[in-house]
Amino acid sequence: MAKALAHPLRARILTRLNERVASPNELSRELSEPLGNVSYHVKALLELRCVELVDTAQRRGAIEHYYRAITRARLDHSAFKKLPASVRGEISGATVEEAINDVSKAFKAGTFDARTDRHASFTRLTLDEQAFGELADAVGRLMERALELQTESAGRRTNGNTGGEVLTGLTLLAYEAAPI
Structure with missing residues (x-):
């Protein structure tokens, strides 16, 4: 890869x-x-x-x-x-x-704002090295779960059990921010 x-x-x-x-x-x-x-x-x-x-x-x-x-x-x-x-x-x-x-x-x-259940947030955090690593791992797990949800959704759509398709954007970033 x-x-x-x-x-x-x-x-x-x-x-x-x-x-x-x-x-x-x-x-x-x-x-x-x-x-x-x-x-x-x-x-x-x-x-x-x-x-x-x-x-x-x-x-x-x-x-x-x-x-x-x-x-x-x-x-x-x-x-x-x-x-x-x-x-x-x-x-x-x-x-x-x-x-x-x-x-x-x-x-x-x-x-972007058509759905009231959409999520958008931005937060600056002050973390130590251990917490940064844990956050990066948690973000990775969330992405894996999002991909699982996509697979589950595809299965429901294939079986005709759907409430419609929602083309969804997902951006996850955990990075060292520049100093303020």
């Missing part, structure tokens, strides 16, 4: 392919990246067994390939700390940028 996410574009592609099936051409347009770059990184993800080919379609004399993720775009603490600082920074920057863009789109679309 560290190799897969070592390039920010691969991380963005894998994140998108965790959400849905897509072709490099579709991803290129969505991510505003050249098709050649996207195709190269999709091939790298395929070789790293992070994505799989699920369909092909004839498009204007060419064959378009469609892929889906078979692994989540996530690094655990031990894998993340082994990456060079520059790569960690690129991955973190791309992740936060993606989150900010998603929140911005939700505000512009009027969906």
Whole structure:
């Protein structure tokens, strides 16, 4: 996974392919990246067994390939700390940028505050090293639970037991803040 996410574009592609099936051409347009770059990184993800080919379609004399993720775009603490600082920074920057863009789109679309049961909060804390580690672990467990809820929800939707779909954004950050 560290190799897969070592390039920010691969991380963005894998994140998108965790959400849905897509072709490099579709991803290129969505991510505003050249098709050649996207195709190269999709091939790298395929070789790293992070994505799989699920369909092909004839498009204007060419064959378009469609892929889906078979692994989540996530690094655990031990894998993340082994990456060079520059790569960690690129991955973190791309992740936060993606989150900010998603929140911005939700505000512009009027969906961010459309639900009264939504949650938004920001808190600065002063913690010791032990508490910071415990907080980071708790945030990781919450993300794991969110992914479990998504799987459970998909099962209910497949069985026809649904109250509708809610496309949900979830941003969890626990970081050392800059001094005030």
